[in-house]
Amino acid sequence: MNSHLFPHIGKVIASTGSRHFPRMLHDLIRTQLAVDATHIRQMRVESVVARSEPDPATEAALLAETLFCEHSDALPPVPATTATDASQLHLTRRKDGYRYVISVYRNDQSERFSARERSLLQDISPVLLPMVEKHINALQPLDNDPQSPATTPESSGLETLRLRFNERLQQLGLKLSSRESEVCIGLLAGQTAPELAAQLQLKVNTVESYLKRAAIKLGISGRHSLMKWMYSPQHSSATGVA
The missing domain is CATH 1.10.10.10 (Winged helix-like DNA-binding domain superfamily/Winged helix DNA-binding domain)
Structure with missing residues (x-):
């Protein structure tokens, strides 16, 4: 892993559970490859093993957040059915009965991700996916307990x-x-x-x-x-x- 990523990783970790997390994660990913949108989500893993692997772009999410680049004005909301019109990559992680997914999108379908870009994203997936899991888990106690004291x-x-x-x-x-x-x-x-x-x-x-x-x-x-x-x-x- 390139050492220039470490300050970005620290900022993402420090923003866990806050509204800044999607932006920090998006900026970290963009140090490795050009993307127009980053989408994170959590899904419950079904116990039925016989069915085929679900499509991360259309699978129903328990919790989801999307961030678009400032210059992007054409990408539709994710994960709408039109999201499949964009070039996209998905990272997935399963843990404790849940699936955590990071999806990255490009506006122009002709600008598909290269094998090298897929490899770059895969290389940092052991860092990205646990951070998304911790971020989503940090959000849930706040949602379940409205009486909990506010924190910055x-x-x-x-x-x-x-x-x-x-x-x-x-x-x-x-x-x-x-x-x-x-x-x-x-x-x-x-x-x-x-x-x-x-x-x-x-x-x-x-x-x-x-x-x-x-x-x-x-x-x-x-x-x-x-x-x-x-x-x-x-x-x-x-x-x-x-």
């Missing part, structure tokens, strides 16, 4: 990122100081060392020192290795490009 998109996303970071530490039996953890989480969220220094009221070299200490404990070499450590898939899942 930024605090919700950072809390999700913090929880995931702590889960990774627990899985590996590692411990960091609170400052080391905050620096790592901030970098994973796409912040720079100067931005973190201002936020934490520290010097930039102090922030870098905390990162070096954390890197030694985590057995990594720096910021890019931190991103790989955080976002590498931990479990194999059924994923594919349609």
Whole structure:
């Protein structure tokens, strides 16, 4: 995975459960290939195994979000039946009785995705699909409990990122100081060392020192290795490009 993707990935993770997530995900995908719309959805997996694999473009969704590029003014709403008129790709993931799908579309049917573009999207699918799953799951408690206290998109996303970071530490039996953890989480969220220094009221070299200490404990070499450590898939899942 290209290292230039890591700041984008951090921003997507930090926006989990917020209205900014579709835009961040869309922008991340567009660093790899040109698309006019990105659509994410969750469907319940039917227990009937005998039937053929459903079409991700037309399968009924329990929850769905669509984002269009600003310059796109011709693409119809997705997943309407006319969505099949556009060039499209679908990534799918099954987990706990649900199917999570990321679909990308182009306006012009003649601009079909090449084999290389399909491969580029497939390469980042182990990162994209779990993020969509976490985003959709983060939305559902808010929908089911209207009395729950309101949170800002930024605090919700950072809390999700913090929880995931702590889960990774627990899985590996590692411990960091609170400052080391905050620096790592901030970098994973796409912040720079100067931005973190201002936020934490520290010097930039102090922030870098905390990162070096954390890197030694985590057995990594720096910021890019931190991103790989955080976002590498931990479990194999059924994923594919349609």
